[in-house]
Amino acid sequence: MMTIKVAVNGYGVIGKRVADAVRAMPDMELVGVADVATDWRIRTAVGLGIEVFAATPDAGTAMRAGGVPVAGTLEDLLDRVDVVVDTTPKKVAARNLEVYKAAGVKAVFQGGESHATTGHSFVAQANYATALGRDTTRVVSCNTTSIVRVLGALQDAGLLARARGVLIRRATDPGESHQGGIMNTVVPEASIPSHQGPDARTVLPDLDVVTMAAKAAHTQTHNHYWTLQLTRPSSREEVLDALRAAPRIGFIRMADGLTALNTTVELMRDLGRPRGDMWEVAVWEDVLTVEGDEAFLTYQVYNEAIVVPETVDAIRALAGTVTDGATSIAMTDEVLGMRREFLPDPVGALRA
Amino acid sequence: MMTIKVAVNGYGVIGKRVADAVRAMPDMELVGVADVATDWRIRTAVGLGIEVFAATPDAGTAMRAGGVPVAGTLEDLLDRVDVVVDTTPKKVAARNLEVYKAAGVKAVFQGGESHATTGHSFVAQANYATALGRDTTRVVSCNTTSIVRVLGALQDAGLLARARGVLIRRATDPGESHQGGIMNTVVPEASIPSHQGPDARTVLPDLDVVTMAAKAAHTQTHNHYWTLQLTRPSSREEVLDALRAAPRIGFIRMADGLTALNTTVELMRDLGRPRGDMWEVAVWEDVLTVEGDEAFLTYQVYNEAIVVPETVDAIRALAGTVTDGATSIAMTDEVLGMRREFLPDPVGALRA
Structure with a gap:
């Protein structure tokens, strides 16, 4: 080659x-x-x-x-x-x-x-x-990449009708947190939709997606929360199978003690990854919930690496x-x- | 009396x-x-x-x-x-x-x-x-009170069909932040729905509401993000009028420089309020967005006072x-x- x-x-x-x-x-x-x-x-x-x-x-x-x-x-x-x-x-x-x-x-x-x-x-x-x-x-961008990976997987499976998301973003990167960071507050994005939803449509034009975003007082990784209208009543396993069928989506679990953004960050360091990077979108498998034709999920996005x-x-x-x-x-x-x-x-x- | x-x-x-x-x-x-x-x-x-x-x-x-x-x-x-x-x-x-x-x-x-x-x-x-x-x-509770005030106002106006919310909670109160706080992370609640949605139905039994929640690394006030399915296509003014018709909902604006939770907290101090308290739910008036039969909004909840x-x-x-x-x-x-x-x-x- x-x-x-x-x-x-x-x-x-x-x-x-x-x-x-x-x-x-x-x-x-x-x-x-x-x-x-x-x-x-x-x-x-x-x-x-x-x-x-x-x-x-x-x-x-x-x-x-x-x-x-x-x-x-x-x-x-x-x-x-x-x-x-x-x-x-x-x-x-x-x-x-x-x-x-x-x-x-x-x-x-x-x-x-x-x-x-x-x-x-x-x-x-x-x-x-x-x-x-x-x-x-x-x-x-990192946020948009994660949206396309996860929502794209559900779209590919014919499951996704509409997605409404809230993005809790990191304030700034670790190497820049001595300048331009925020402390002890949350900064909502001033307009709805935030740009990530429309940006995802530059890759998946048919996505029905609206995002709201805010910066929180931490430096590593974004955390997204999604309310998904499915095309029909489904099950946890069917939604998880759709995610498992796509590349670059990893699974983490509260039951394993991975209960917050920092625990996943620490796990990546312990796995010996360069700079502690996580290239996968990490979906909380045991938080994901399906109720009738709606799914609710949260995942973590390692913005420096994804x-x-x-x-x-x-x-x-x-x-x-x-x-x-x-x-x-x-x-x-x-x-x-x-x-x-x-x-x-x-x-x-x-x-x- | x-x-x-x-x-x-x-x-x-x-x-x-x-x-x-x-x-x-x-x-x-x-x-x-x-x-x-x-x-x-x-x-x-x-x-x-x-x-x-x-x-x-x-x-x-x-x-x-x-x-x-x-x-x-x-x-x-x-x-x-x-x-x-x-x-x-x-x-x-x-x-x-x-x-x-x-x-x-x-x-x-x-x-x-x-x-x-x-x-x-x-x-x-x-x-x-x-x-x-x-x-x-x-x-x-503080979160539930804010949900009942805001969603109840829209329900009273006949506008609300379904509400899906994400709650970014303060980690702990200022007077207790030397113990049991969190730093530089976000902690998602392990189950969906979080308890606040069902709790709101103890007051408004007909509310169709699901909440997801997370704690972020700040000490004062909660920040909610809502995706609201309306009963029919509406307008920003109609939704705002419904909120204005209810008591204990205040309005803040990005355009006034109230761009983050801490700015509102500081404003309450400057207004000479006892302990800087805000008893109102503070809705970001100029962020609230209505698209067809959906409304998107964010508000701030002063959890110690509401x-x-x-x-x-x-x-x-x-x-x-x-x-x-x-x-x-x-x-x-x-x-x-x-x-x-x-x-x-x-x-x-x-x-x-």
């Missing part, structure tokens, strides 16, 4: 995780990363033996002055790759699009950008095929090296160590 | 507020409070000139030893009153019921007790009349001194200073 040469532009929360994932994939080579940082963040990449490029000429001067060995410019990096993953901050990425086009490099953007920037939004299990061979796509496998698949889809989405998903998930269950003999699995 | 002689048993988060409210009512007299505490909590009452009684003989000994002047036993206090408000911790109150019965004193319990303890659950605007002259009633006016009305209902609920509500609300709007010329009121 041809090796896909990849660049990552923006070595932040998502970029550094994508860089690691790309390095782990047997069919990919991380040629280098570009950034403008001069501090510990980019010097960590240097320490890992990753070639570092300056995203702008000014940044290059500052980086060299700060002791960061700079291998060249963004353009130099682009000359050497097939696909660039743009994980720069919101608004920067849209400007970068022209640079990538001029260099003839395919580009994967992230959910901070608008759908219009690429004209294609991506969640591997939903629409890998339509991204095949395209020049650009946008991996939707889009990483999607980004890996998006690289393959643009490169066109793997034409079948399920094959790409399986390759990615095996390398990362994605799981359906996190514990041996889980209570729920034994019951099932 | 006859003065109702009132005792408060349990000088905690609710009890101390009820004691103050009773002292402020022209038709009530606070004869005394009973407790078992020996520290600053009960000594504050002493400093306010409130007569303090020992809830148990052992407590009396300890209180006297701790320098708390004790006026007598709970039985002594009960001898002198018409109505006792039981604000003791969960499970203690149910045992107290027999004591109150033996003393021939009417009793108002709080939402920590089960409906079965009294056979009657109370929210003034919904069912004042059915409590008239009864020996006991139970003022439902049941205080209900408790005052419950005292009157049991005493039977005021037979009309609306009259009692108006009396209570005028004395407390309850408001529909918290700011002069609010943006939304001008728009309306």
Whole structure:
């Protein structure tokens, strides 16, 4: 299989995780990363033996002055790759699009950008095929990715008529919680619907979904609560089977002592995962309730990590090296160590 | 008008507020409070000139030893009153019921007790009349009170078919947040429905309501998110008019900079309210959205205070001194200073 040469532009929360994932994939080579940082963040990449490029000429001067060995410019990096993953901050990425086009490099953007920037939004299990061979796509945000995975699974099973959700978001990421965080409050989003519902329709156009959102005073992972109108009376087992039929949905249980967001976060650390990441959407199996033709459920979204496998698949889809989405998903998930269950003999699995 | 002689048993988060409210009512007299505490909590009452009684003989000994002047036993206090408000911790109150019965004193319990303890659950605007002259009633919990106020208003207007809610609860109260709090996480309630939905039906039996709940890492006020199926297509103004027709619902607005729970808490402090309390349910007027036959809204519940006016009305209902609920509500609300709007010329009121 041809090796896909990849660049990552923006070595932040998502970029550094994508860089690691790309390095782990047997069919990919991380040629280098570009950034403008001069501090510990980019010097960590240097320490890992990753070639570092300056995203702008000014940044290059500052980086060299700060002791960061700079291998060249963004353009130099682009000359050497097939696909660039743009994980720069919101608004920067849209400007970068022209640079990538001029260099003839395919580009994967992230959910901070608008759908219009690429004209294609991506969640591997939903629409890998339509991204095949395209020049650009946008991996939707962490919240939207989780919505498409879970609601998409129920839609695929013919079970979902309508979804109404409340998203309790983390206030900010751990590495940024010394600035711009919130304490001892909840901040409701000022408008309904919040953007995640409409955003999910960029991938699943037929979804009848409305979301309300709020930020709470914690730093790791989002927590969604859904009221689902089903197409007909159903059962817990049927709904769970529909979720089990889809990739990248894991199950956790109150009965296992996984009773709050922090317990799952701690479990991921204990499982030895890089940075304690959880790439799965973690559905509380024993909280999920079906009453007649309604289902109620809650799940946890590891916002720093969930889009990483999607980004890996998006690289393959643009490169066109793997034409079948399920094959790409399986390759990615095996390398990362994605799981359906996190514990041996889980209570729920034994019951099932 | 006859003065109702009132005792408060349990000088905690609710009890101390009820004691103050009773002292402020022209038709009530606070004869005394009973407790078992020996520290600053009960000594504050002493400093306010409130007569303090020992809830148990052992407590009396300890209180006297701790320098708390004790006026007598709970039985002594009960001898002198018409109505006792039981604000003791969960499970203690149910045992107290027999004591109150033996003393021939009417009793108002709080939402920590089960409906079965009294056979009657109370929210003034919904069912004042059915409590008239009864020996006991139970003022439902803060969350349930807010649900009955808001959903009851829409039901009264013939607008509500079905309500599905998510409750983001405060982790613990400010005065107890040095113990039993949570930090940097969200704790989902393990079962669906959470108890508040069914509890609301103890007051409004016809309500079609399901609630999911979670505790977040903050100490003041709950935040509810509702998806409401209306009986027919409606409009924002019609839904707001239905809320305006009910008592004890206030309006706040993102446009006024009231953008998070803490901002409303600060506003209540700035308004000079005792302890910064908010007795109203505060609906975000400019977030409320109506789409066809669905309404979406969020409101804030000041859990330490919202049941205080209900408790005052419950005292009157049991005493039977005021037979009309609306009259009692108006009396209570005028004395407390309850408001529909918290700011002069609010943006939304001008728009309306």
